[in-house]
Amino acid sequence: MAVFLYNCEVDKFTDTYKDKGARRLLIRELQNKGIVDSKVLEAMGKVQRHLFIHNDFRHLAYEDKAFPIGEGQTISQPFTVAYQTQLLHVEPNDKILEIGTGSGYQAAVLLEMGATLFSIERQEKLYLKTKNLFAKLSYKANLKLGDGSNGWESEAPFDKIIVTAGAPKVPQSLVKQLKIGGILIIPVGDEENQIMHTIIKKTDGSVEVIPLKSFRFVPLIGKQAW
Ligand code: SAM
Numbered sequence: 001m002a003v004f005l006y007n008c009e010v011d012k013f014t015d016t017y018k019d020k021g022a023r024r025l026l027i028r029e030l031q032n033k034g035i036v037d038s039k040v041l042e043a044m045g046k047v048q049r050h051l052f053i054h055n056d057f058r059h060l061a062y063e064d065k066a067f068p069i070g071e072g073q074t075i076s077q078p079f080t081v082a083y084q085t086q087l088l089h090v091e092p093n094d095k096i097l098e099i100g101t102g103s104g105y106q107a108a109v110l111l112e113m114g115a116t117l118f119s120i121e122r123q124e125k126l127y128l129k130t131k132n133l134f135a136k137l138s139y140k141a142n143l144k145l146g147d148g149s150n151g152w153e154s155e156a157p158f159d160k161i162i163v164t165a166g167a168p169k170v171p172q173s174l175v176k177q178l179k180i181g182g183i184l185i186i187p188v189g190d191e192e193n194q195i196m197h198t199i200i201k202k203t204d205g206s207v208e209v210i211p212l213k214s215f216r217f218v219p220l221i222g223k224q225a226w
Helices: 002-007 017-032 038-046 055-060 078-088 105-112 124-137 172-176
Strands: 067-070 073-075 095-099 116-121 142-145 158-163 178-189 194-201 207-215
Touching (some): 017 038, 038 105, 055 067, 067 124, 078 105, 078 158, 078 194, 078 207, 105 124, 124 142
Parallel strands (some): 095 116, 095 158, 116 142, 158 178
Antiparallel strands (some): 067 073
8 A cells, every 4th residue: 555655646735855855956956057146046945846837747847947837938947047046136025026927936936035026927827827826835926917028117116127038128117117226137139049138227327238148038028028
């Protein structure tokens, strides 16, 4: 009987020894790939990625790979999540806006780091799925269905903004909704390839633009995007 139970399909919400071990190996892999921010690594060591992934891919949840989440969208590769989060320099209680909630994984990492999170998703099915998952996990985030390329004006200004889809240009609405000294992390480019950008809003309202590594995201679709 014990053997039978052992071989049964594991409940999605169980954090098994195998999950914990795989997560530790993933964190080591992220360190080897150049992620140095211990707060980012600690948060990613806590978030159970298998909860944000389709059951068909559960056994691969801690591979450093993107996976389909439905509606033609993906959960970002853990390295991408770690890289963008590291660039945000998250401080506890930072008011952060995320564009592209998707599976909620990136949002969960930011919540584990103590952010006050606002996140927008344009696909209703993904929005609802993540809203339900967050309620189950008692994650407190402000989630909204809509076009995130316009930002979230009624909640602005934000300390930090993170865009998790590839934009053809930097939406000026997002720059406007940043605090002075605030940081916007956004991949910008064509549909095949985008360059990650750090954009810092200076005291006089102008911006410092820092282009970084190349990535490939699903497109940011909206009024101020594609
Ligand atoms: N942060 C997500 C995660 O952790 O799973 C990444 C999801 S995926 C790479 C990007 C998401 O951006 C998709 O769910 C897509 O529907 C969403 N998206 C694209 N354009 C958008 C827009 N204008 N407003 C809000 N969400 C958008």
